[in-house]
Amino acid sequence: MPDNKANRAPRDAQRINVNEDYEIKYWTEKFKVSKERLIKAVSQAGVMVEDVKKLLSKG
Numbered sequence: 001m002p003d004n005k006a007n008r009a010p011r012d013a014q015r016i017n018v019n020e021d022y023e024i025k026y027w028t029e030k031f032k033v034s035k036e037r038l039i040k041a042v043s044q045a046g047v048m049v050e051d052v053k054k055l056l057s058k059g
Helices: 021-031 035-047 049-057
Strands: none
Touching: 021 035, 021 049, 035 049
16 A cells, blocks of 8 residues: 555654655654755664664764
């Protein structure tokens, strides 16, 4: 089943999908980072929210 684009929260709250604009919007607002920083963090830490959160908290 495809993602519901009208839904503002991610479908899987444990993973970040940087291929979906609505997820990028959600996570950039949640972490208060730019799109570029979020994508970089996901490429470094992987897609798991906790791993990205730890990386972003380091600065």
